[in-house]
Amino acid sequence: MNDSQSLSAPVLSAAAVCKSYRMGSGSLEVLRNVDIELHTGEVTALMGSSGSGKSTLLQLLGLMDHLDSGTIALRGRPIHALGAGAAAKVRAQKLGFVFQQFQLIHELSALENVLLPRRIARGMSWFANRQKERRRGAEVLREVGLADRAKHRPNQLSGGEQQRVAIARALISAPPVLLADEPTGNLDRQTGAEVLELLLRLARERGTAMLLATHDERIAEACDRILYLEDGKLV
Ligand SMILES: Nc1ncnc2c1ncn2[C@@H]1O[C@H](COP(=O)(O)OP(=O)(O)OP(=O)(O)O)[C@@H](O)[C@H]1O
Numbered sequence: 133m134n135d136s137q138s139l140s141a142p143v144l145s146a147a148a149v150c151k152s153y154r155m156g157s158g159s160l161e162v163l164r165n166v167d168i169e170l171h172t173g174e175v176t177a178l179m180g181s182s183g184s185g186k187s188t189l190l191q192l193l194g195l196m197d198h199l200d201s202g203t204i205a206l207r208g209r210p211i212h213a214l215g216a217g218a219a220a221k222v223r224a225q226k227l228g229f230v231f232q233q234f235q236l237i238h239e240l241s242a243l244e245n246v247l248l249p250r251r252i253a254r255g256m257s258w259f260a261n262r263q264k265e266r267r268r269g270a271e272v273l274r275e276v277g278l279a280d281r282a283k284h285r286p287n288q289l290s291g292g293e294q295q296r297v298a299i300a301r302a303l304i305s306a307p308p309v310l311l312a313d314e315p316t317g318n319l320d321r322q323t324g325a326e327v328l329e330l331l332l333r334l335a336r337e338r339g340t341a342m343l344l345a346t347h348d349e350r351i352a353e354a355c356d357r358i359l360y361l362e363d364g365k366l367v
């Protein structure tokens with residue numbers, strides 16, 4: 133990252149984010165006044181012990197859950213209180229997700245999984261453009277090395293291949309932000325290293341801001357900076 137990028141406005145930011153889970157009559161406080169800024173062209177590792185709240189933070193930033201208080205903004209525009217429809221569009225157009233468990237849809241082929249965010253983002257106009265969209269999907273599958281697996285369903289793919297499909301799906305809309313939750317956590321060491329290298333290369337080629345939760349020091353060291361969640365705070 134150069135100086136002009138670090139001084140530029142963050143693409144995704146959160147301020148004073150608090151999140152507790154209600155459990156029976158009590159509540160479990162997970163995030164206490166968390167502030168974070170993600171910048172274009174910067175890959176940030178998110179570390180912290182199991183249960184420290186990494187996935188919780190990624191889910192809030194990804195508009196998959198609601199915060200108790202605080203703000204989340206995309207290029208300065210608050211997005212944390214959007215209705216379900218508007219939040220789904222922001223997710224499909226502006227945010228890419230890669231999960232530990234891949235989270236592919238088992239009834240759909242690799243190509244159809246990759247195209248899903250585009251279908252959500254384009255709504256009815258998707259059908260008029262579907263030939264072009266399919267070519268775009270095939271191109272992204274080629275970029276992740278799966279040109280010859282487009283018709284395979286997830287259960288006809290290896291774990292590493294499934295995660296490559298998930299990466300293609302995350303990148304198809306060229307989102308400015310990628311959120312990755314232990315993306316290599318379910319892969320063997322060699323496959324995990326290859327998938328990480330691919331993810332970092334594609335994010336860096338595109339200048340995508342990425343937040344990557346991991347327990348692996350070596351993975352964190354391959355990122356541009358490391359943040360730690362401790363006692364509900366980022367340090
Ligand atoms: N839906 C929920 N309801 C109640 N408690 C929850 C819920 N989701 C998470 N928690 C709790 O919140 C804490 C933070 O969970 P989270 O999944 O964010 O941790 P994490 O840092 O991602 O851990 P890991 O490294 O094991 O993935 C944990 O103690 C967990 O038990």
Ligand SMILES: [Mg+2]
Nearest residue numbers: 186187188313
């Ligand atoms: Mg987690």
